[in-house]
Amino acid sequence: MAQMGRPRTFDRDAAITQAMHLFWEHGYDATSLSQLKANIGTGITAPSFYAAFGSKQALFEEVMERYLDTHGRVTDSLFNTTLAPREAIELTLRNSARMQCESGHPKGCLVALGLLSTCSDESKAISAPLAHARSVNRAGIVACIERAITAGELSATVVPNVLGTAFDSFLLGISVLARDGIAYEQIDAAVTQIMGLWDAARVPALARQK
Incomplete structure (x- = not known):
């Protein structure tokens, strides 16, 4: 039997x-x-x-x-308020790039690539948790920017959601780059470039001391 x-x-x-x-x-x-x-x-x-x-x-x-309890924890720094806001975002981008490019598992990010379309009724039912996971990270980025504005590090003219969208777009885009075989070193170097957006919005140190 x-x-x-x-x-x-x-x-x-x-x-x-x-x-x-x-x-x-x-x-x-x-x-x-x-x-x-x-x-x-x-x-x-x-x-x-x-x-x-x-x-x-x-x-x-x-x-x-x-x-989310393992590989997805690369974004934990976004929610660590003991870190400086800029450091929190930069760590997330660098750690995510490293994880998405490493061997031992598929390239990219499951949250970003697992279900972007809703082809079937079944997939529609499970798309919400993935969208929620992405929205949590997006909110974490925005919260870091808001902390920096409150602390006087970033200009009060900065729109948190707009600058946050730029960083979130880069974070999500890492998945496609990693899946396409772009080297980790290249993506990591690009993180340095994207962080220039933060530096361009910074209040000069002398102005913060007044």
Whole structure:
């Protein structure tokens, strides 16, 4: 009789990581149930898959939790108020570029690349958490800019949402560059250039001392 349910050798923790890499590489819609079954462990049956995860959507939700708790933490500096605002943003951009270009997992960022389209009803249902994760990072960037304006580091004429959009656009754009094979060193050098936007809006040190 065929074995039903979850195999005894099933490693759920490893399965989440394997599924994460598939979704990360191909995106939610393009990752089929057949791919998931074939690449989790040494391959699992449909009953085993549903017994373990419930559905593709439920599995993706677990994958997102795993990603945000691990690779996604490169943006943590945005919310560390012990860091200077400029340092917080620069660290996020450099750490994100390093993570997205490193080996051992697909290139780019799952939050940025996992689901930008809403092709199916199912993908529409899971697009909101990804958009939320992006909006949290965007808000973190804006909060850093607002802190700098309050502290007198940036000019009061700076519009936080506008400058924040420039940095957020660069952060999201790293995913495409990494996926296209642009070298980490080149992207890291570009971070130095983009931080020039901050420096151009800075209040001169002498003016801050008055």
